[in-house]
Amino acid sequence: MQVQPVDPAGMLGRAVDALAVEVARQWRAELSARGLGHLDPSAVRWATTSRPVGVPPEEIVGGDRLPPSPVRVTRLRLSGRVEDMARMLANSPARQVAIIGSPGSGKSTLAMLLTLGLLARRQPGDPLPVLVTVSSWDPGREHLDTWLVRRLVELYPALGARGGYGPDAAMWLVDRGLVVPVLDGLDEMAGPAQAPAITALTAAVGRDRPLVVTCRADEYQRAVAQAGSPLARAAVVEIEPVSAADAAAYLPEGQLDGAARWRPVLAHLAAEPDGGLAHVFRTPLMVYLARTAYRAPGSNPAELLTFTEPGNVELHLEDKTIRIWVPHRAFTAT
Structure with missing residues (x-):
């Protein structure tokens, strides 16, 4: 049984609030630096992929939300824009999604927009979306949570400082489920690590922990096939071409x-x-x-x-x- 660290003087709440401000500032600045500051998020469209990489519909939305027998739903037909994806995640029991697409299709851009969209919808006490590139994770050597805590401290040093929120703030956030990992670039991991990453992610997030992953479509399909099973309960959506x-x-x-x-x-x-x-x-x-x-x-x-x-x-x-x-x-x- 894992022992949860104590949160002295409510520092955890202050750390979450401060991190939310920093994450929003970071990705707004990045969008602007890429010349996408004025991009209308509604122009980025996505739909459920037809590739054989996902779990059955009842695993994603829950059996009670599907039509009664004898109707059999074999594939969800989800589609929409950035704001629709944020809404879908909020309403999905598992709150898990894999975003796939062709090279240059805008997966990282969509991850940024989704992170900002989730931040805008976030209510007090809700988990905080944090976007990190996943290429440095070695699933054979390090548990997702251990790596995530280390990356949070590297990206946001105040979470590891002895002053401020205390040296264990990042661990508190991860252990208490207050971080939604938005993992960008599964395809940028070493090829042999991609299939083990699917298996390790499933073990780490289980059936009810929120997660967002981006990956090139072909690489994702190959990794799932090699892993032998899909990613947890994640809906898999593919970015549609720009009209x-x-x-x-x-x-x-x-x-x-x-x-x-x-x-x-x-x-x-x-x-x-x-x-x-x-x-x-x-x-x-x-x-x-x-x-x-x-x-x-x-x-x-x-x-x-x-x-x-x-x-x-x-x-x-x-x-x-x-x-x-x-x-x-x-x-x-x-």
Whole structure:
């Protein structure tokens, strides 16, 4: 039987409140740094995956919420936006979800938005969502909770300081279930560790502890297959492609003379919503690169219409964005 640490003078409550403020500040700043501060969260859509990676519906929502016999529900058809996912988690008995998607589909962005959405819905006493990258966890060497306590102290040093909230604040938060781990990037773990991570996560969170995990879709499907069982009671949702209309709304937003400079591209997207350029903009990453590459006054987004192959558009945007991020530096031999 695990002995819960004592919380002297109510320091735990103050630690939770302070951490909530810090987590919200951190991820709002990160979204802004990525140029996504004005991103409308409603543009990020998700739906239940059709991949064979999830538990039966009754494990996710509870048998009493399904239609009575003889109707048999084989797959939940959940879908929505960021705010709908936060609501789904709040209403789900297990409060567990795995977010999967293709490379560049916006899994990390959705994890940030979901973390902020859960913080906004949080009531006093509710667990606190904390987003951490999971790539450094070795499930064969360290229990999830041990690793999580260590990462919390590394990310938020006040939780480990002898002053303030006491040196055991992070342990209190985890042991008392006051942290919702939002684990980003399961696919970034070493390949051999991914399947054991599914098994270790299931053992750690059980049937009723909240959890959010993100992973590339193919890697997640492979890890679940190798593990031999799905992740706990998690609903598995897949990020849907960005629509041409959503891309068109986001590309010129907040830019000087943006509407005029982007007009030819927006007209093209409206005329060919399933065309090659719209296909490039199916991932938030490419939309972000295009917006970054042509955000400066005087730049000409219509250049994108001169390419005939989607792959060449992607290479152009990557190259142009790198040139913006890493200014050219001349070196003189001496």
